[in-house]
Amino acid sequence: MTETEAKKPQESLQDRLAQVIDLLDRHRLVENLTHRQEGPHQELVENLVHRQNISELQRKLDELHPADIAHILEALPLDDRLTVWKLVKAEQDGDILLEVSDAVRETLLADMDDEEIFAAAREMDADELADLAQELPRDVVHELIEGLDVQYRERLRSALSYDEEQVGALMDFEMVTIREDVSLEVVLRYLRRLKELPGHTDKLFVVDYDGVLKGILPIKRLLVSDPDKQVAEVMVTDPVIFHPDEEANEAAQAFERYDLVSAPVVDANGKLIGRLTIDEMVDLIREETETEVLNMAGLKEEEDIFASVWKSLRNRWSWLAINLITAFLASRVIGLFDDSIEKLVALAALMPIVAGIGGNSGNQTITMIVRAMALDQVVTANTSRLIRKELGVALINGLVWGGVIGGVAFWLYDNPALGLVMTLAMTLNLLLAALMGVLIPMTLMRLGRDPAMGASVMITAVTDSGGFFIFLGMATLFLL
């Protein structure tokens, strides 16, 4: 897909989404009527209205940029989504499939026959096709590869050989390369012979006869420099480069830090094999932070908001099951102190406060640490300092808020010792929350796991069981 200068949305995306939903509702209303009243004359009228609605919807969709249609598809329930999908012009299919989320793409592909998929896929670049290849029917992929020229097939194979999270899987192959021993005038004439330049071309790649990258020529420099100068005089010889096996999110961070628009990817021998562009990196940054949010809440992956109930269950059940086990363990901790609770029933009412505040405070800590880790700000050398700081915050919070709630407990149950135990238990549980809030994500990272993975469920498990044990244990020791 080449960069197109899209039309300015005169209306906001929200407005357009609302309009499409409105048209769909009218469409559905008419369909319902048709089903109910079966008279032949009636049917004719309904059919006319029906067709009018559909054609209005079609007109609306034809005006929209593929990315906007993708957005609308995301926001529609399955049946409406497929109605709209059928109305979309076939030549936009490919672009839209590339724009939607994985979850929505699955529903769209399920609705297409092999021929339609083949037609959409044939329009794609090698790197784009590689992104989708796993989700396409095997036959279609096979047929596609058969029909490809050698270069394209090689590119596709290259793109497929890298892990989804590596630079190699995200690079494209639309590079404009030049030689260093020509004048800028020659470069300008060469460019003019090309029909168009690839999207996000902010630099040309200077390579030697073996394809080894010698430098880059920023378009900005090409435009302001004397055309008689040689490329070698003007080019940048130490550009930011990437290797195909580097982690994609590190590349994204580099794009962000150095304000890049495109950058060359070279192999171990320095040979230019592809390029990265900012649009892919922006998508990656968005995806990455989203995954983090979802993982922390214990959702396995991005969920299509109108996924079937069954799919949602599958996405959510694993962390719910883990939570069930941890909740059961916490319950058994309470069970240990049955006698104490029978003797002093106030304990039952107060114990969730200790656990709850601990959970909340632990979630604050773990969120902050996970954030900092995602930005590579946490290294082994500063861990102990981080823990000390978090413990300091927890200690003060424990004494202050624990003091408040201890006072309230004293006043409610007229029992000063109970108040004191409450304050102490809260302080200890907050210290536990702080410690585990740092250690859980750090340990996950050491184990090579995503530090955000279910962070919230895990910290809550610790602060629940821990909180109940600390509070009920101290109460049993000191109050009974």
Added chain:
Amino acid sequence: MTETEAKKPQESLQDRLAQVIDLLDRHRLVENLTHRQEGPHQELVENLVHRQNISELQRKLDELHPADIAHILEALPLDDRLTVWKLVKAEQDGDILLEVSDAVRETLLADMDDEEIFAAAREMDADELADLAQELPRDVVHELIEGLDVQYRERLRSALSYDEEQVGALMDFEMVTIREDVSLEVVLRYLRRLKELPGHTDKLFVVDYDGVLKGILPIKRLLVSDPDKQVAEVMVTDPVIFHPDEEANEAAQAFERYDLVSAPVVDANGKLIGRLTIDEMVDLIREETETEVLNMAGLKEEEDIFASVWKSLRNRWSWLAINLITAFLASRVIGLFDDSIEKLVALAALMPIVAGIGGNSGNQTITMIVRAMALDQVVTANTSRLIRKELGVALINGLVWGGVIGGVAFWLYDNPALGLVMTLAMTLNLLLAALMGVLIPMTLMRLGRDPAMGASVMITAVTDSGGFFIFLGMATLFLL
């Protein structure tokens, strides 16, 4: 700051951070020794080693891109951060100040005297200065404005007149404008007369004599078109444009959807007044998702991970206090059922399970909804469908997992009725969690608040109090 072609990080950012921390540790070690052993000869030796460390650190820093130094500053505790900050070359001060987070910038500015701040700020563009103006000492800003030329002052005033979240506050003024009635050859010659082009110049802006935007000339087209053609023949007449009072995050989404690198900002009369660039938008996307994560966990704002304990307390106390109140309310709900718990102490052990699973499930729902809202996928028209779907998921989860835990309760306490109440209570609480998981963020949005704001604390409050009430209430009705 213009776009610079940064050097490729040969070592990863993590490595470099570790190296700097190592040098700082050595530096600190020597300082401690100097303090302890006071002999004059000893001091001399220490001083030499000290100086050597410092100069090695300085060399290291001189090699780094301002954005990398900013990253290292973020990851250092306050004292080390200031040691490094003092070693940074003065001409990089401005760029680094623009790169660091608000929290860290505050600590750096606090360490500079007015003269240093003035020197750093003088190097900035109007839009950059506007970003910082509020955080700079009043005297410095005053002095700066005094020394500005009229155009710069006007731009600064313009940038300052918009809210931080509006397009107007993010636009810059580095536009290359051309006329439509000249040939591309003339444009090329004009560009050559400029010393350099602004960063992210992927298009030139075509304006008439009143400064009204007539179209844009993508550099890509300029390069491949016949130089004898007129600008008017080649330019794009319906580009994506923005208005200064539009919301910045909508602009960021448009950049993402349409793969833009830069875009014009025009006033109500169509006059070109500035431009947006992808680098600002990427920063915005990053910030936005971060704010969402932090808000959900009940942190007020991005927190410098090495913020002082006092600052951290201020950032976190408000949601902790709210959580304290909600936890207290939940505790009072339990207090209502003191008699029931005294009669059947198993209730005390089982009730946190009902509350906990509800909280976890509610957090999954609310996270998904907040995500979808941030991407503008939720409109009033699809709310009821969303609620129905979430209720469906909750019902099945409740019956399945509630059934499991009800069975366990039956087995543990040898009380079939207790098991049944447990199952029923869990199902009801999950339904409550699903309903509130959709309604809480939607209501917050209706009220014009950030839907992520403390979402986690609020949903937990509902599922705790609700869970206790449902479970203990039903137990009292059916079991006692």
